[in-house]
Amino acid sequence: MGEEKELRVRRIENGTVIDHITAGHALIVLRILGIPDSSEGVVSVLLNSPGEHGKKDVVKIEKRELKVAEVDRIALISPNATINIIRNFNVSQKKRVHIPEFIEGVVRCINPNCISNSNEPITSKFNVTVDDDNIKLRCIYCGRIISENIARHLL
Ligand SMILES: [Zn+2]
Numbered sequence: 437m438g439e440e441k442e443l444r445v446r447r448i449e450n451g452t453v454i455d456h457i458t459a460g461h462a463l464i465v466l467r468i469l470g471i472p473d474s475s476e477g478v479v480s481v482l483l484n485s486p487g488e489h490g491k492k493d494v495v496k497i498e499k500r501e502l503k504v505a506e507v508d509r510i511a512l513i514s515p516n517a518t519i520n521i522i523r524n525f526n527v528s529q530k531k532r533v534h535i536p537e538f539i540e541g542v543v544r545c546i547n548p549n550c551i552s553n554s555n556e557p558i559t560s561k562f563n564v565t566v567d568d569d570n571i572k573l574r575c576i577y578c579g580r581i582i583s584e585n586i587a588r589h590l591l
Pocket of ligand 1: 545546547550551552575576577578579580
């Protein structure tokens with residue numbers, strides 16, 4: 437591989453490539469995954485990369501294979517993302533993200549009086565539904581619904 441290409445695209449030996457992230461959402465994906473605190477390997481981020489269906493973001497995480505729960509959280513803000521698990525430079529698994537039916541400890545309830553926002557040690561919990569591609573989160577404690585800008589309410 438020539439140096440020029442190496443500069444632009446770094447192939448990874450083992451880890452995860454998250455492709456087809458909604459353009460502009462890569463940094464939120466990193467936050468959901470707790471990067472950099474949770475990963476010691478190299479993490480590469482491509483913003484506004486040209487793709488078949490317009491611009492997209494791509495995140496490559498070396499030496500870490502994402503778990504299902506982590507992948508599903510990404511679906512909340514980027515439902516078209518694909519997850520490629522890389523082993524020995526080859527894609528060993530490719531999967532679509534899957535919007536979870538229930539999330540816990542990911543999003544803050546928008547109701548300031550909700551018990552999950554009090555000083556009690558209560559984890560936020562939401563039931564998730566999808567309506568015409570719109571994701572709706574319903575707080576199990578107070579019933580408040582979050583239907584837009586989910587990324588802004590991530591914990
Ligand atoms: Zn609530």
